[in-house]
Amino acid sequence: MENYSFVAKQAILDVHGKPLGYELLFRQGLDNRFPNIGAEQATRRLMAEQFLSQKIEDLVGPAMCFVNFPDTLLHEGLAESFRHYNIVIEILEDATPTPQLLACVQDLKAMGMKVALDDHIPHEAWHDFFPYLDFIKLDLRELPLEECKRLINTCRPHTSLQFIAEKVETREEFEAARKLGFQYFQGYYFQQPQVVQRRLLTTDERTAFDLMAAVTESTVDYDRVTELFMRDLPLTYNLLRYINNQHLGYKASGIDKLRSALVYLGQKQLKQFTAMVMTAYISKGKSQELYRHAMIRARWCELMATNIKPELAEDAFLCGLFSLLDVLLDQTMEEVLPNLTVSEQVQQALLERKGTLGFLLGVVHDHERANWSLLQKRLNFIDMDQHTSARCYEEAVHWSLALDAEGD
Secondary structure, eight states, rough: TTEEEEEEEEEETTTTTTEEEEEEEEEEESSSSSOOOOHHHHHHHHHHIISSSSSSSHHHHHHHEEEEHHHHHHHHGGGGGTSSSSSEEOOOOOOOHHHHHHHHHHHHHHHOOOOESOOOOOOGGGGGGGGGOEEEEEETTTTTTTHHHHHHTTTTTTTTOOEEEESSSHHHHHHHHHHOOOOOSSSTTOOOOEEEEEEEEOOOOOHHHHHHHHOOOOOOOHHHHHHHHHHHHHHHHHHHHHHHHTTTHHHHTTTTTTHHHHHHHHHHHHHHHHHHHHHHSSSSOOOOOHHHHHHHHHHHHHHHHHHOOOOGHHHHHHHHHTTHHHHHHOOHHHHHHGSSOOOOHHHHHHHHHHHHHHHHHHHHHHHHHHHHHHHHHHHHHHTTTHHHHHHHHHHHHHHHHHHHHOOO
């Protein structure tokens, strides 16, 4: 199970049964209950596993995602990293309504994000928050209907604020909540949380710790950080998805190199990205051999490109690194690539085997399949002798083994 993520989703419906969105609940297995894990770690892992590694639309479609956010993570700024998603930030019931938290909520609203109070217990100290909220969720098991009614009436001047009844378990409770003025409903009467198992690309523990150390230095050594990413397929894949989904100016800037992407992201965002990845890593998994194979291909393509067209060396590395993503993710390359920010040459190579990079992948495939006669024709075409080709492969294998040794 260690190469999968698990999440439970529970629908939030309007009076006609149409879904407004789904609350996403962290799980560690098919057992449908919250594990013995802290709220911060659960949110970090959920965001890394469900938003960074994969397309959230495959899980919830166009509906909103309601996600619990401890106030510590709001102060840290983690929610801001997901401002381009259709997400509702749920402030937990144990949060304290401080001026600092109010400022966080105001900032989120200024970015266009939606905010909810989860399992809210009415208190006058929260009234200053009401103009900036989109939803208040009230637990029918914890709050009497009369108190729910008083709060709904109190909030009527805030016309954009809507109420969600939680723990609705019977038809009678649904009808009573609807008559009180609740617009949306969530509970076992409609749907129990549904656990979904998804494939997960995981990173190496040692690399994750090394990366955290590198990005928390007073001055970031971007050459060192780039080197750490280049040795780890999941890290690079998740980073490019992260930038592609959340930093819309990135493509327009014309940046398609890994080091440039890291510099573009900046230290603060790198710290947040690394913290999320740290919570989701798995040291060794069933796909370890596939990861190693991808690393060999990456270095192999890079070395060959260095011999024939040095300016393509970095793209050649990414091309080899991502050449097994379809296998690792159980998706087609056509499904995987739109989620990444890579150069046109890399896309053409991975999708159509076109261009110099596609030709190098052909060399790799012929070598792996022992198609010696076709391999020789390819080598002749790029004016590379068998000795150089074999040396590139052997150096790539030794490089991969050295990375494994460093992680032991």
